[in-house]
Every structure is written in C-alpha cells, then in structure tokens.
Amino acid sequence: LPYSPEHMGTATLDAAHESGLGAQVSATYTGSQFSDALSTRTDTDGTGRTGLVPSFWNLDFGARYKHAPSGLTARLLIKNILDDIYIVSRRPEGIATAGFRQVMLGLRYDTPADAPKKETP
Numbered sequence: 001l002p003y004s005p006e007h008m009g010t011a012t013l014d015a016a017h018e019s020g021l022g023a024q025v026s027a028t029y030t031g032s033q034f035s036d037a038l039s040t041r042t043d044t045d046g047t048g049r050t051g052l053v054p055s056f057w058n059l060d061f062g063a064r065y066k067h068a069p070s071g072l073t074a075r076l077l078i079k080n081i082l083d084d085i086y087i088v089s090r091r092p093e094g095i096a097t098a099g100f101r102q103v104m105l106g107l108r109y110d111t112p113a114d115a116p117k118k119e120t121p
Helices: none
Strands: 008-016 021-030 056-067 072-079 086-089 096-098 102-109
Touching: none
Parallel strands: none
Antiparallel strands: 008 021, 021 056, 056 072, 072 102, 086 096
C-alpha cells in the first residue's frame, strides 16, 4: 500500500514547574515507505515518481511560561530542531521534500472563567 510505513512512533517528554516554566521535547520516527502499488525500490524512469521513500526522524522542542496572575502564557516552539530535510512524497510530479526548521512564537490568554478552580477548605 503506497505511503503506508510499516513503523511509526512518537515519544514526548513534558515537564512543568509550579513557577510557570515548562518545556517539551518530542521525537517522531516514520519508517520507509513505497510510493507506488508495485513497491518499486529504485527510481526506474528518472522522474522521481517511483522508488522508496526513506525513513526519517523529527525532533521538536517547546518552551513555555505561564504568568498565573494575568492568565498570559508565552510559548516558543521549534519544529525539526535539527533542520533535517527529507523526502515526503514522490507523486504526482516527482520528489517533494519537507523537514525545514520552523520557529513559532505564541501568546495565550486564559480568562478567569477558564482558570482552574481552587478548592477552599
């Protein structure tokens, strides 16, 4: 079956501190896969449309800080921190790549109604 790797997996480690700081690292593995129904291993016609799509790893990192009194959370996310370029597709018009590093910043606001309720004794 084209584009169906036999093995895939993701492992994530997330840690947070009561001070509001937190971090996350995530590793994802995608096994090799065929680009056609005949399970062709090599590029037979020179177009890049057939052949094995090699396995690849992604490593992502995130950091966050939540300022509880204001309800603001600042986030930094770096996708594919190693900047490894890999083949994701060979069809319809030849080899397509992905894996370019992305850096994203975010800001989130939680209203007091969204905040977790504190239990009073």
